Amino acid sequence: MKNRTGAPNHEVEIVIVGAGPVGLTLANYLGMRGVKVMVIEKLDQLIDYPRAIGIDDESLRTIQAIGLIDDVLPHTTPYHSMRFLTPKGRCFADIQPMTDEFGWSRRNAFIQPQVDAVLHSGLSRYSDVEVLFSRSVNGIEQDEDGVVVSVENEQKPGETESVRAKYLVACDGGNSYVRRSLDIGFYGKTAPNQWIVVDIAKDPLAIPNVYLCADPVRPYVSAALPHATRRFEFMVMPGETQEQLSQPENMKRLLSSVLPNPDNVELIRSRVYTHNARLAERFRDKRILLAGDAAHIMPVWQGQGYNSGMRDASNLAWKLALVVKGKASPHLLDTYEDERRDHAKAMIDLSVMAGHVLAPPRRWQGTLRDGISWLLNYVPPVKRYFLEMRFKPMPKYERGAQVEVSPKPKGPTPVGKMFIQPxxxxxxxxxxxxxxxxxxxxxxxxxxxxxxxxxxxxxxxxxxxxxxxxxxxxxxxxxxxxxxxxxxxxxxxxxxxxxxxxxxxxxxxxxxxxxxxxxxxxxxxxxxxxxxxxxxxxxxxxxxxxxxxxxxxxxxxx
CATH class of the missing domain: 3.40.30.10 (Glutaredoxin)
Structure with a gap:
């Protein structure tokens, strides 16, 4: 792998826009299959501030497939429980799945930049994979044979390059330039409230797992992360701004609700986020495909934004590899949207629902939730439903790159489901x-x-x-x-x-x-x-x- 700041025009098999986890995972798999790849990233380096904090068993299985699992596991905490608390501290939903049917713990804590760095360094194994940082895409054209991408050098304004590829995969985030240039709709809603994320080094609590407190005054999240890092998330109330909340006296006020000594902390950073729930109108436009946040974004409450993007990468990578090497029909790529779009929507819906559980739109709904949850916690099937995370929609492809036995047998069929990994x-x-x-x-x-x-x-x-x-x-x-x-x-x-x-x-x-x-x-x-x-x-x-x-x-x- 080479990182270059100046280069002539390029010709590759796949061009990937965006060096986030989805783009890097795609590049690793394609490099492993001998595909010539170029990754184009607008920033001058990988994002170094923490973002996602939850990685699931399916994503770890994908990382295992590209040969980087041993480098990623040291940056994870397995069997990470998620507990929803009432304002008085009673746990009304306990999610602690202990299953490992796919070979790994179902819920794991991690710090995204550390894993992204592993994915990036993994590209050094492949001479046909190249990463261009400080490049912004300012034009895309496609024809029957491929795609031409016009790229501007951010460090040398006015200097442009062109990259020709057989296919382009847009992994350039929720504000995707590629998606917007194709005029692909991005439908959904933006949450009316924002949340401020506060990351602290030398964890002052050091209590394991994740706690989501449904406080009607100000809901908050407290999450233990690897390497003695603690994350707090607080709802931003009407009239508050990031600048105001970041002031020392206001930050101290926020932390005083969760820490006995808010002065004795080592702040890594704070950042305000808006939670969106949006889904692209389509995932493919001829020789251009959308993946990750460019195709779908969702609230953080089930930690599925990162993992849904990794599912995109796992689904799309092998199909692209077969097609560009002439071993399968290009129509195989149509099955990517057939298989991934419905499941991405299901994960968006789950994340939105979890947000309403944590912070109901009306206070009486929170009171009703607490009462019902107290009763249901004594019903064993309901308790197992949460403990084993059965509410999570597992990918089940009803159509796509698969065949059913004819006539279709009565009862459940494993076709379209992920196989176990013992x-x-x-x-x-x-x-x-x-x-x-x-x-x-x-x-x-x-x-x-x-x-x-x-x-x-x-x-x-x-x-x-x-x-x-x-x-x-x-x-x-x-x-x-x-x-x-x-x-x-x-x-x-x-x-x-x-x-x-x-x-x-x-x-x-x-x-x-x-x-x-x-x-x-x-x-x-x-x-x-x-x-x-x-x-x-x-x-x-x-x-x-x-x-x-x-x-x-x-x-x-x-």
């Missing part, structure tokens, strides 16, 4: 997470059987050309028995019984996983051949020919 045993006696066995590839995972038995040679070749990993799962004890699988099939042991339990819930013994770990299809050995052909068609790939012969292939979308 620890598994290898034939070499190692224990590792499932994704580390798969790599950043498609995977055919079969319980007890050889996943290639129902495929012909052309089908196997097509999937191998896409980088597919074929895996047979058996109870760990059976790894000691002689192998009877085809060459190139990996055998793993299900030491915890979690894979057996997963397959036992559905009438299928083979799961076809996408590179983002979502289930694209399920089958049994007798039907996997037909399912394989249908799925290759969805990708725009014909069996025996992993490179589409024409760009106007129609996708068969579930």
């Amino acid at each position: 620890r598994v045993d290898t034939e070499h006696g190692e224990e590792m997470l499932l994704d580390d066995v798969i790599g950043c590839n498609f995977a055919f995972i079969a319980w007890g059987a050889d996943p290639t038995w129902g495929l012909n040679e052309e089908q196997v070749r097509s999937w191998r050309e896409l980088g597919t990993t074929f895996i047979q799962v058996v109870p760990s004890f059976q790894l000691k028995a002689p192998s009877d699988v085809s060459d190139g099939v990996i055998r793993i042991g299900d030491s915890q019984g979690r894979l057996k339990e997963w397959f036992g819930r559905f009438p299928a013994s083979i799961a076809v996983l996408r590179p983002d770990r979502f289930v694209g299809a399920v089958a049994i050995p007798q039907t996997i051949g037909e399912v394989s052909d249908r799925y290759l068609s969805v990708l725009g790939v014909e069996a025996g020919d992993a490179i589409p012969s024409r760009e106007n292939i129609n996708l068969e979308v579930a």
